[in-house]
Amino acid sequence: MRGSCRPRNTRDRAVCMTNCPTLIVTVGLPARGKTYISKKLTRYLNWIGVPTKEFNVGQYRRECVKIYKSFEFFSPDNEEGLKIRRHCAMAALNDVRQYLSVEGGQVAVFDATNTTRERRGAIVKFAEQNGFKVFFVESVCEDPDVIAQNIVQVKLGSPDYIHCDTQEAIEDFMKRIKCYESSYQPLDEVLDRDMPYIKIMDVGRRYLVNRVQDHIQSRIVYYLMNIHITPRSIYLSRHGESDLNIKGRIGGDSALSARGKEYGTCLRKYIQEQNIKDLKVWTSQMKRTIQTAECLGVPYEQWKSLNEIDAGVCEEMMYEEIQEHYPLEFALRDQDKYRYRYPKGESYEDLVQRLEPVIMELERQENVLVICHQAVMRCLLAYFLDKTAVELPYLKCPLHTVLKLTPLAYGCKVESIYLGVDAVNTHRERPENVSVQRSTEAALKTVPAHF
Amino acid sequence: MQIAYLFVCLLECSRTRPAEGAVEDGKVEEKKRNHPGSFVDDSPCQDKKCFELTLAQRGRSQAPLGSHIWERMKPTEMTQDGGGVPVGKRLRFQRPYASVPQFTNSPTMIVMVGLPARGKTYISKKLTRYLNWIGVTTKVFNVGQYRRDATRAYNSFEFFKPDNAEAMKIRKACAIAALKDVWEYFTSEQGQVVVFDATNTTPQRRELILSFAKENSYKVFFVESICDDPEIIAENIKQVKLSSPDYIDCDKDEAVADFLKRIECYKLTYVALDDNKDRNLSYIKIFNVGSRYLVNHVQDHIQSRIVYYLMNIHVTPRSIYLCRHGESELNLVGRIGGDSGLSARGAKFASALQTYVRKQSISELKVWTSHMKRTIQTAEALGVAYEQWKALNEIDAGVCEEMSYEEIQENYPEEFALRDQDKYRYRYPKGESYEDLVQRLEPVIMELERQENVLVICHQAVMRCLLAYFLDKSAVELPYLKCPLHTVLKLTPVAYGCKVESVFLNIEAVNTHRDKPENVDVDREPEEALETVPAHI
Numbered sequence: 008m009r010g011s012c013r014p015r016n017t018r019d020r021a022v023c024m025t026n027c028p029t030l031i032v033t034v035g036l037p038a039r040g041k042t043y044i045s046k047k048l049t050r051y052l053n054w055i056g057v058p059t060k061e062f063n064v065g066q067y068r069r070e071c072v073k074i075y076k077s078f079e080f081f082s083p084d085n086e087e088g089l090k091i092r093r094h095c096a097m098a099a100l101n102d103v104r105q106y107l108s109v110e111g112g113q114v115a116v117f118d119a120t121n122t123t124r125e126r127r128g129a130i131v132k133f134a135e136q137n138g139f140k141v142f143f144v145e146s147v148c149e150d151p152d153v154i155a156q157n158i159v160q161v162k163l164g165s166p167d168y169i170h171c172d173t174q175e176a177i178e179d180f181m182k183r184i185k186c187y188e189s190s191y192q193p194l195d196e197v198l199d200r201d202m203p204y205i206k207i208m209d210v211g212r213r214y215l216v217n218r219v220q221d222h223i224q225s226r227i228v229y230y231l232m233n234i235h236i237t238p239r240s241i242y243l244s245r246h247g248e249s250d251l252n253i254k255g256r257i258g259g260d261s262a263l264s265a266r267g268k269e270y271g272t273c274l275r276k277y278i279q280e281q282n283i284k285d286l287k288v289w290t291s292q293m294k295r296t297i298q299t300a301e302c303l304g305v306p307y308e309q310w311k312s313l314n315e316i317d318a319g320v321c322e323e324m325m326y327e328e329i330q331e332h333y334p335l336e337f338a339l340r341d342q343d344k345y346r347y348r349y350p351k352g353e354s355y356e357d358l359v360q361r362l363e364p365v366i367m368e369l370e371r372q373e374n375v376l377v378i379c380h381q382a383v384m385r386c387l388l389a390y391f392l393d394k395t396a397v398e399l400p401y402l403k404c405p406l407h408t409v410l411k412l413t414p415l416a417y418g419c420k421v422e423s424i425y426l427g428v429d430a431v432n433t434h435r436e437r438p439e440n441v442s443v444q445r446s447t448e449a450a451l452k453t454v455p456a457h458f
Numbered sequence: 459m460q461i462a463y464l465f466v467c468l469l470e471c472s473r474t475r476p477a478e479g480a481v482e483d484g485k486v487e488e489k490k491r492n493h494p495g496s497f498v499d500d501s502p503c504q505d506k507k508c509f510e511l512t513l514a515q516r517g518r519s520q521a522p523l524g525s526h527i528w529e530r531m532k533p534t535e536m537t538q539d540g541g542g543v544p545v546g547k548r549l550r551f552q553r554p555y556a557s558v559p560q561f562t563n564s565p566t567m568i569v570m571v572g573l574p575a576r577g578k579t580y581i582s583k584k585l586t587r588y589l590n591w592i593g594v595t596t597k598v599f600n601v602g603q604y605r606r607d608a609t610r611a612y613n614s615f616e617f618f619k620p621d622n623a624e625a626m627k628i629r630k631a632c633a634i635a636a637l638k639d640v641w642e643y644f645t646s647e648q649g650q651v652v653v654f655d656a657t658n659t660t661p662q663r664r665e666l667i668l669s670f671a672k673e674n675s676y677k678v679f680f681v682e683s684i685c686d687d688p689e690i691i692a693e694n695i696k697q698v699k700l701s702s703p704d705y706i707d708c709d710k711d712e713a714v715a716d717f718l719k720r721i722e723c724y725k726l727t728y729v730a731l732d733d734n735k736d737r738n739l740s741y742i743k744i745f746n747v748g749s750r751y752l753v754n755h756v757q758d759h760i761q762s763r764i765v766y767y768l769m770n771i772h773v774t775p776r777s778i779y780l781c782r783h784g785e786s787e788l789n790l791v792g793r794i795g796g797d798s799g800l801s802a803r804g805a806k807f808a809s810a811l812q813t814y815v816r817k818q819s820i821s822e823l824k825v826w827t828s829h830m831k832r833t834i835q836t837a838e839a840l841g842v843a844y845e846q847w848k849a850l851n852e853i854d855a856g857v858c859e860e861m862s863y864e865e866i867q868e869n870y871p872e873e874f875a876l877r878d879q880d881k882y883r884y885r886y887p888k889g890e891s892y893e894d895l896v897q898r899l900e901p902v903i904m905e906l907e908r909q910e911n912v913l914v915i916c917h918q919a920v921m922r923c924l925l926a927y928f929l930d931k932s933a934v935e936l937p938y939l940k941c942p943l944h945t946v947l948k949l950t951p952v953a954y955g956c957k958v959e960s961v962f963l964n965i966e967a968v969n970t971h972r973d974k975p976e977n978v979d980v981d982r983e984p985e986e987a988l989e990t991v992p993a994h995i
Contacts, residue, residue, distance in 0.1 A: 196750075213754045233762055357848060
């Protein structure tokens with residue numbers, strides 16, 4: 008059994024989310040959204056700073072059995088098939104152990120059907136032996152429309168059916184599901200009463216939550232209870248160009264420039280053309296986003312958490328001034344832009360923490376337009392596009408460009424729409440030289456042009 | 459000038475959609491005024507809900523007066539779930555300067571369900587306390603209270619027998635009276651959430667409530683508590699029933715016996731929420747004090763938050779220790795904010811704290827600090843593991859950071875006065891308000907609910923916010939709660955509330971508590987402003 012607490016990053020993590028690593032185990036018939044949930048949950052946990060990885064047993068099976076022939080592989084009396092499948096599950100669990108015990112992962116998502124009590128018992132034993140906590144996530148759904156939709160969205164494009172036509176693929180997959188049905192033992196209220204789990208019924212209409220053990224499981228339950236699969240789009244945009252933008256200064260609370268106001272008008276036209284049903288508009292509490300929203304002529308809500316990153320002592324400075332007054336800080340920031348915190352200010356890492364309730368509410372909502380700021384938009388975008396902490400601070404979020412995000416299959420489709428109004432570029436790439444001894448020119452090499 | 463303000467204000471009130479096109483600079487100019495204070499106290503706007511514009515709500519920068527227009531919430535908005543509210547009707551809950559958007563448009567009724575002694579009142583009171591703290595105006599309506607007011611004295615469990623026709627009439631009348639007060643609360647008092655605390659154990663009673671809610675366009679969310687553990691029930695009876703007004707003249711055993719018979723009366727007609735028949739209702743079923751939950755059809759944000767909260771609370775006995783960092787260097791010289799180290803006395807306090815904690819012999823104590831030097835230094839002296847929360851950092855005083863009150867009066871006399879006028883909502887320029895603090899502390903409270911024994915070493919404003927949560931203090935009282943240095947507050951949940959023990963660890967420290975002065979007018983004299991400033995070097 009694992010002993011003392013894992014080493015904590017006392018610098019800036021809020022609470023140590025987990026002492027023991029956690030193994031999340033999905034349960035459910037095929038086409039019940041297990042992989043969708045696994046990937047989404049993994050993306051969320053990584054974004055909030057909990058190192059998480061998913062292990063899809065189907066993937067292991069595909070590597071083992073190079074070519075998928077038919078549903079017969081999954082027939083309960085196919086001895087050969089059963090042997091291979093068991094072997095694949097073991098291989099995956101071994102990798103889980105490697106990830107959680109050796110590589111420093113905190114959460115592993117074991118994505119497979121795990122439909123029999125026997126299989127689940129084996130996993131629980133494995134977890135006990137290694138000092139992992141287990142939490143089951145079962146998805147139960149009998150709505151034929153939802154299942155059909157799933158099959159169309161993610162199964163037809165699966166490597167298993169690459170050489171089949173649609174009709175064949177659907178038929179085979181339905182038969183595959185049948186193979187599992189006869190031996191399916193759902194988590195039972197009585198028999199499994201000591202097991203921590205959440206049972207998701209009918210795509211989130213109802214949940215049964217049993218024995219949540221700790222903070223991370225509580226957060227996971229909260230997250231799972233807030234996500235939905237209703238089709239919708241999220242529009243991310245920055246405020247229109249501001250007066251400080253033009254001068255190449257960061258932060259502050261300035262008003263829109265003339266071009267910024269023009270963008271406001273263009274944005275309004277774009278929104279109207281899109282004909283979005285029940286669009287919610289969110290802004291920060293800074294002038295430039297509010298002014299932009301005012302141009303739209305629709306109700307909007309202000310979130311303080313959407314405010315731009317606080318640059319502390321560097322507020323309203325130009326990069327040239329930062330280099331002049333705080334060359335050391337400037338270099339340190341380039342070395343680790345995600346974790347670097349401006350003196351008396353914030354870091355991207357802090358931003359992510361403060362944006363978490365925004366993400367949670369975005370998950371609950373349907374069509375939303377978020378008018379925010381460069382660093383904030385980078386954080387939100389990183390969540391939707393599963394970008395790492397290294398990539399996040401350098402994501403390109405230019406002014407006067409709307410990003411339309413539409414959930415699709417297991418990910419997110421992005422459309423970038425530049426609304427045709429010129430603006431300064433505010434994107435500063437990571438310079439080559441990040442040493443604290445670098446020259447001024449080396450530091451300012453990547454500063455974008457401004458007045 | 460007053461007429462011009464009135465005109466502009468009425469204009470704003472009646473405006474349903476903003477003018478076409480871009481920013482309305484002209485309007486901004488119109489709003490400039492000579493006496494910023496006047497808007498606060500006697501707003502010419504007739505519709506009190508419409509605007510509470512104050513200079514302080516300018517937000518981050520020292521912007522020209524007119525910029526506060528940007529912090530006004532739109533006067534029109536659709537209800538979140540298309541509840542048929544037409545464009546042009548004002549949002550019910552206008553709070554122009556809130557840090558987060560409004561949680562709910564339609565009023566929501568949380569309806570408790572369950573046999574007696576299942577923790578319904580405990581949950582009702584706790585939930586209400588939490589919702590009010592995060593800024594959602596909530597009130598509990600306990601039907602038992604109405605029954606006590608209607609019947610002169612409680613005789614025995616016979617009152618609750620299902621065949622006692624006379625009593626049934628009274629009980630129904632009480633429920634209806636309570637519902638009427640619920641309507642009053644939503645309508646005249648602008649409440650957002652009501653917790654309807656009664657057994658509500660029959661489908662008929664629940665149907666009555668549902669019809670009432672439907673008639674008035676209230677949302678309904680049921681919270682059912684199911685428990686069959688006799689030990690828990692016995693503990694409940696001991697903790698809260700024996701001291702109830704119903705049993706004031708009974709001895710313990712009599713009371714317990716009577717109460718158990720009372721429960722039996724309800725059991726005869728109890729029908730729990732049904733997974734099938736009630737599948738279109740929104741509810742959470744709590745089994746055995748939280749070991750299991752069934753959540754059905756959560757409709758909106760506030761219900762989702764309520765579910766999350768209910769799933770995080772527990773009844774395991776424990777204590778929460780709140781204290782500030784030891785006296786700091788800046789404390790000594792009467793300066794606010796900053797990130798200074800401990801003074802000599804502060805360091806002494808840290809040792810005294812270590813002694814105190816050791817003596818208390820607390821099982822598995824967690825220690826939390828902020829990211830600021832003074833709390834970390836205090837924790838270091840304890841010699842145990844501790845965790846740092848950025849969310850526990852002291853309130854950001856923006857442009858006033860590291861100033862003394864005298865300097866604030868000298869440099870920002872107007873801001874100083876505005877703060878005294880509404881200390882809870884006032885936001886320092888480029889800084890925060892107490893209201894912002896509460897929002898940022900909410901995850902801390904949630905985690906405190908999950909935890910057991912915790913020592914939180916924090917700061918004056920932060921401690922006030924946390925204390926207000928535990929002791930159910932209003933937004934008016936919160937910023938003036940006394941949280942002196944070198945004093946530990948030990949909070950122990952008991953019955954429906956919290957027992958507080960204040961332990962001064964006997965190390966002298968400056969007083970940092972500034973009471974609200976008598977004169978909060980922007981035209982006041984410096985002496986009047988500085989009247990209540992505590993002594994310092």
